[in-house]
Amino acid sequence: MSCKMKKRVLARTLAPEDIRAGMFVAIHGEIGEYMPFSVLCGDAQWTAPELVRVRWLPHDSDVGPRKVIEVCLPYILVKDQHNDLRTLDTRRYNLVRVSESFAQEAFRREARKRKRKRKCKRNK
Numbered sequence: 163m164s165c166k167m168k169k170r171v172l173a174r175t176l177a178p179e180d181i182r183a184g185m186f187v188a189i190h191g192e193i194g195e196y197m198p199f200s201v202l203c204g205d206a207q208w209t210a211p212e213l214v215r216v217r218w219l220p221h222d223s224d225v226g227p228r229k230v231i232e233v234c235l236p237y238i239l240v241k242d243q244h245n246d247l248r249t250l251d252t253r254r255y256n257l258v259r260v261s262e263s264f265a266q267e268a269f270r271r272e273a274r275k276r277k278r279k280r281k282c283k284r285n286k
Contacts, residue, residue, distance in 0.1 A: 198214050
């Protein structure tokens with residue numbers, strides 16, 4: 163009996179200039195810039211305020227592959243598995259490229275789920 167293993171594919175971090183229409187991407191991290199607490203409360207002596215950059219993981223609603231529809235840097239237009247369009251700012255989001263097979267499977271599963279929901283609504 164032979165057992166075939168699927169080839170392991172890793173998501174690859176993308177530079178904004180490497181993003182092209184038609185490729186599949188996912189949000190790997192989000193970046194926010196904030197004023198330090200000491201500047202806001204006046205605890206520190208006056209110095210030139212510097213923004214603090216904070217990186218965090220995406221929210222559960224942001225996880226999943228997206229298909230790039232159009233690119234106009236620093237913005238990209240993407241479509242997710244729910245067919246929702248969204249504009250992403252590449253200065254705010256760290257993006258990774260995901261394999262086409264992974265993305266298509268995610269899109270396929272979501273389409274099946276929507277189809278089942280419609281079927282259940284009709285039967286009620």
